[in-house]
Amino acid sequence: MRNNRRGRSLESGTFGKMDMSGGTSQPGIGYQIRYQSLFQQGRALAFPCDCEGHVDLNTLTPRAMDNYLFARAMVGREFATPSVSAREVNGPTAQSGR
Numbered sequence: 001m002r003n004n005r006r007g008r009s010l011e012s013g014t015f016g017k018m019d020m021s022g023g024t025s026q027p028g029i030g031y032q033i034r035y036q037s038l039f040q041q042g043r044a045l046a047f048p049c050d051c052e053g054h055v056d057l058n059t060l061t062p063r064a065m066d067n068y069l070f071a072r073a074m075v076g077r078e079f080a081t082p083s084v085s086a087r088e089v090n091g092p093t094a095q096s097g098r
Helices: 062-073
Strands: 029-036 044-049 083-088
Touching: 044 062
Parallel strands: none
Antiparallel strands: 029 044, 029 083
């Protein structure tokens, strides 16, 4: 398991509350930006975003923001170029972070 500079685990992304509509006309569909590890298959960080991959930093928990900024800074070193994909959302909010 890898930790960021503040000693927090980076095993999985954490979602803050966010409207996942992403500006689409299809209710129940949201988007996520996913940073896949270059070295550990199956390890990735994922965060809610709009259809263009923009993450609303104001909706992330402090831990999720740390992980998001770390993943962005480590593209090409720890993580592959991120990909944006559609995903189903149950209700107006995503999974809450702890």
